[in-house]
Amino acid sequence: MSLWVDKYRPRSLDTLSHNGHLTSVLQSISQQPRDLPHLLLYGPNGSGKKTRCMALLESIFGQGVYKMKIDVRQFVTPSNRKLDLNVVSSAYHLEITPSDMGINDRIVIQQLLKEVAQMEQVDFQESQDGLAHRYKCVVINEADSLTRDAQAALRRTMEKYSRNVRLIMLCDSVSSIISPIKSRCFMVRCPAPPNDETVNILNYVASKEKVQLESDEVLKVIAQESEGNLRKALLMLESMALCNEMQLKKSTPIIKPDWESVISKLATKIQKEKSVGCLVECRSFLYDLLAHCIPARTILQELTFALLRNSSNEKAKIAILQTSSIFDERLSLGNKPIYHLEGFVARAMCSM
Amino acid sequence: MFEGFGANKRRKVNIEEEPEHTKPWVEKYRPKKLDDVSAQDHTISVLKKTLTSANLPHMLFYGPPGTGKTSTIFALTRELYGPELSKTRVLELNASDERGIAIVREKVKNFARLTVSKPSKEALEKYPCPPYKIIILDEADSMTADAQSALRRTMENHSNVTRFCLICNYVTRIIDPLASRCSKFRFKSLDESNAIGRLKEISQLENVPHEEGALQRILEISNGDMRRAITLLQSAAKRLGFGELDKITSQEVEELAGLVPTHILQEMLNKVSQGNVNEIIEYVNEFVKNGWSAVSVVNQLHDYYITSNDYGTDFKNKISLLLFDADAKLANGTNEHLQLLNLLVQISQVPT
Incomplete structure (x- = not known):
């Protein structure tokens, strides 16, 4: 049995829910599979980038794209070190995630794309005009975490091998994508679903799963809490339904992830007591969060917004925002997140 | 089995006539001759002289993306050698190829010191076929300084049989000794x-x-x-x-x-000019959900503030500083939500 998120994930373009305009864009692309452009899908978490990407591939290549397997490929760096990388692939596409390969992503990109590009697709399956399958798609998840070098390596490759390879890149923000790449791509913005859309989707899933709803109110609360993240909303719905024996009442408490409540506790702590002793206590909180694999950037963001919610003073809010923007930059430039998170906590204490 | 073979054969015929159709327009309309390259009159007139005199200096092309640097050098090689001969006479290396110091020492050097092949009679009739080879180093600004310095003597030693063409966006990233060996051509943005x-x-x-x-x-x-x-x-x-x-x-x-529509931008500017921090926070929350990219917001804000006549110099100064700061932070791959929020709040605090 799979999670509801996966069970009700739309698999073809026609069944995509929210944002009809975007769906029509993708449909118009899929109608002309011969000249599929390189695509760059961007939008916040849980807005359906991956779902849309897979649905598009499905409409071009057929159900085969969902038959995926995992290969272990070996790459050799110039210094003769061997890298093993898991590549998820189907007959028509393959997927890579830069964070799997660390700082060697340039080499992987160079070798993998060239390998794909140099192999012509030979398939005997009759497609509409027999040419739609000439290329293979390479899906790059989290394209924004590709290093500059790797992105530079993509530039000419995208042009030179466009006969045999099409890239589909998925990312949260296009800020860290270099402009030569952007100018080579068809950019598709995936907005998060508005709250009423989320409620509709939740309603649909709830009725399919035979969850008894007292009223829509509870779904509205879930939609509100999920902040446009459909994945989060569905997970919340599922866990709430399972905890309450498939019956949701108006008064059913919202189940939030543990780490969120830990962070809001941390925020109140920071606000209440401004002392070195409290700083030491905060450290154990932060270490705890990091040990549970919560990304430092998420911690910083949640903490900032929790602090903003709690404080009533405008001056303080401005100061907190400024500090958090500074430490956000340091987090992405620096190496060890705990320093910067603690630094932020200390500065936030001073500024309130 | 036999059927499959037949299908394959038929496909092959199709493949030959297919490329023009599926090529991205950028490739399809890439200038084929030097005369087709528009807006770079000075460079083109200099290069056309070399067509008649058969004397070519080492070259360094630099300028912003999309101004025709790569197209120009390909057009030039095509006019010098014709399609057949350029296969043996031209070596193109770009950022997608491994270009560390080892490659420069081996591949580039070996190619550079080869004696030039003798052109066929037909080629000689149609094209000038000057007695040297051309090595194109595309995206040279992503080469390491070490690799660049390894080129120095190579360029001089083999100048009787080889010419280099370096292409880059930022001329400052090319080390001085290399830059001084080349005649520089600046490609200006198209008017x-x-x-x-x-x-x-x-x-x-x-x-x-x-x-x-x-x-x-x-x-x-x-x-x-x-x-x-x-x-x-x-x-x-x-x-x-x-x-x-x-x-x-x-x-x-x-x-x-991926630009933010004018009416949404205007709404944002109104919120900013009212200067209510809480409202800005609310607004940005909604705004980020729609997936707009923060970089384009920064650019559009810049356009708006700097070209507007409603603001004094002092104000514009301060705004520019804030925008610059936000842009730099975003380019480092930071959290869009936090940075955008900080930027707008800071702007709202600047006294007009």
């Missing part, structure tokens, strides 16, 4: 009259109906980057024929380019 002519030509050839001013808007958005302009045009053309659109409109172009 409107040149670019619009080309766009009109393409839209006519491809049969793309467009609204008055839509092409103009494409050019404004792409900022002198011809490749971006053509990609945009192609993306927009893809949308035609599906749904209600029958010609390209400025609005459609803006949406495709």
Whole structure:
């Protein structure tokens, strides 16, 4: 049995829910599979980038794209070190995630794309005009975490091998994508679903799963809490339904992830007591969060917004925002997140 | 088995006639001759002289993306050698190839010291075929300083049989000793009259109906980057024929380019000028959900504030500083939500 998120994930373009305009864009692309452009899908978490990407591939290549397997490929760096990388692939596409390969992503990109590009697709399956399958798609998840070098390596490759390879890149923000790449791509913005859309989707899933709803109110609360993240909303719905024996009442408490409540506790702590002793206590909180694999950037963001919610003073809010923007930059430039998170906590204490 | 073989054969025939059709327009309309390269009159006139005199210096092409650097050198090699001979006479290395110091020492050096092959009779009749080879180092600014310095003596030693052409966006990233060995050609961004002519030509050839001013808007958005302009045009053309659109409109172009529509931007500016921190926080929360990219917001804010006549110099100064700061932070791959929020709050605090 799979999670509801996966069970009700739309698999073809026609069944995509929210944002009809975007769906029509993708449909118009899929109608002309011969000249599929390189695509760059961007939008916040849980807005359906991956779902849309897979649905598009499905409409071009057929159900085969969902038959995926995992290969272990070996790459050799110039210094003769061997890298093993898991590549998820189907007959028509393959997927890579830069964070799997660390700082060697340039080499992987160079070798993998060239390998794909140099192999012509030979398939005997009759497609509409027999040419739609000439290329293979390479899906790059989290394209924004590709290093500059790797992105530079993509530039000419995208042009030179466009006969045999099409890239589909998925990312949260296009800020860290270099402009030569952007100018080579068809950019598709995936907005998060508005709250009423989320409620509709939740309603649909709830009725399919035979969850008894007292009223829509509870779904509205879930939609509100999920902040446009459909994945989060569905997970919340599922866990709430399972905890309450498939019956949701108006008064059913919202189940939030543990780490969120830990962070809001941390925020109140920071606000209440401004002392070195409290700083030491905060450290154990932060270490705890990091040990549970919560990304430092998420911690910083949640903490900032929790602090903003709690404080009533405008001056303080401005100061907190400024500090958090500074430490956000340091987090992405620096190496060890705990320093910067603690630094932020200390500065936030001073500024309130 | 036999059937499959037959199908394969048929495909092969198709493949030969297919490329022009599926090529991205950027490739399809890449200038084939030096005369076709627009807006770089000075460079072209110098290069055309070399066609007659058969004497070519080492060259360094630099300029912003999409101004025709790569196209120019390919057009030049084609005119010098013709399609057949350029296979043996031209070595192209770009950022997608491994270009560490080892490659420069082996591959480049070996190619550089080869004696030139003798051109065939037909080639000699049609093309000048000067007695040297050309090594093109595309995207040379992503080469390491070490690799660049390894080139220094190679360039001089083999100058009797080999010419180098370095192509880069930022001339400052090329080490001085290399730059001083080359004659430099600066590629300026295309001005409107040149670019619009080309766009009109393409839209006519491809049969793309467009609204008055839509092409103009494409050019404004792409900022002198011809490749971006053509990609945009192609993306927009893809949308035609599906749904209600029958010609390209400025609005459609803006949406495709990922720009924030004017009315939304105006709404944001109103919120900022009211200076209420809580409202800005609320607004940005909603704004980020829609997936707009923060970088384009920064750019658009810059355009608005700097060109507006309503503000004094002092104000503009401060705003520029804030925008610069936000842009730098975003380029480091930071959290868009936090940075955008901080930027807007800071702007709202600047006294007019």
